[in-house]
Amino acid sequence: MKDFKAVRGVKDIVTYEEAAKWSAVIKKVESLFESYGYRKTFIPVIEHAELFSRSIGEETDIVSKEMYIFKDRKGRELALRPEGTAGVVRAMVENKMLQGNIREKVSYFGPMFRYERPQAGRYRQFYQLGCEVFGPASPMQDIEIVKMAVEAMSALNAQGCLTLKINSVGCDDCKKKYTQKVRKFLKEKAKDLCGDCNIRMDANTLRVFDCKESSCQELYRDIEPLSKNLCGKCDSYWKAYAEGVNKETRYITGLNPDFKIITDDYLVRGLDYYTGPVFEIESKSAGGAVIAGGRYDKLVKQLGGPDTPACGWAMGVERAASLYGYKGTNIPELYVIYLKGADERWLSETVVGGLRDNGVSVEEDKEDIPVGKKLKIADRKNVNWVIIMGEEEKKKGILVLKNLGDGSQIDINTGKCAEDGTGKMIREILEKIGKR
């Protein structure tokens, strides 16, 4: 028999611990979104490849070397989405959700795909929880989404060193002027630059900053970053943002002495659609950025929608889960062991059903194997309480409630015939297992 293995760079979440972490992370962040008025959306994993090359940028690493592209049976060029924003915008535009003076807040969760070399906190299929706001174009909105991101980290009780990095990449005008300035500088130094940079300076000027040649990097250190060359409008927007972020997040970040806020001049060059303030929450131990996002005012129009300002962010679920200070597991609280001659149907419907209605998670073991084995299974699952019922118990009109911690056993009178017998019995069990 052939051994099947997961494809490179993907991850199975199957253990109690990891599954519990994941569901807790997803639950907490989704309820945070909900508490801020975001609506959940469910959008496709496959899109036309062009959607991403047009929005993220043809020349970015994500599109040029990391995207999963394939042709379907009719020869359409499709791609597995490498990020969430482009698809959300496409869906909002296509479904005419952004007509008029609108405010839309939406969230999403799902897998993203990038063909990269796997390493700590980096997978080829990874999951993102993200949110997008359409409409408001005020620094206050940008500040709110950063605050939400910081609150998400706090809700996850994120452990270790965290850095909130902020920056502004500027509007198209800023970028154009800055590009001209940089190009002028490069022309003067052209003879000292590597061949690649000589090509880049005309084709994709700002990409020279990604050059790997240390001699080029030396020279670029003298160039003032874009954030210091913003137009008046972008500059005042950026200043309001920086001040507001510091003010609004200080309380929460202050709770963790290892949570720092800094301005990073070289933040977020990877996606072309950003137009203003951007931010990132980084954790070295999680493998890099845990949350990243920013403003993208031109994307909606660029993808055929009405001119709608927007901003948002995405969280890497694997990275967030790795920081999550969570110890629990999603094991059942109570385990029901049936023995030969037990009143199975009654027990299952009345007792187990009643306990479940009261929020207790109950697992039933109905296989006909020796009690000892069943107890061993329950013990291995780390269950605290078991109910045992068989012929003897049925005869006596009881069921046995056993504590696996100290081994004690309590007989619970089933009181099947009495009018209020069932409710009383359920209450007694709840009380004994400490659920009331």
Place this chain on the structure above:
RNA sequence: GUGGGUGUAGCUCAGUUGGCAGAGCAUCUGGUUGUGGCCCAGAAGGCCGCCGGUUCAAGCCCGGUCACUCACCCCA
């Protein structure tokens, strides 16, 4: 895409100058017919990642390949 480390039982790992494939934990069986954990006795479990080469002989040496892992780049 570039560079380093590692692949041996379910898990964590030993394995000598190349000479019969090992331990601990976990599992299963029995001691104990309907009471788990502790203890005792026993059992099972392996294409030594895969392909090729050198050799009388390869887990060990050589080449390739795949996977995992770490760093760079980039990113969530």
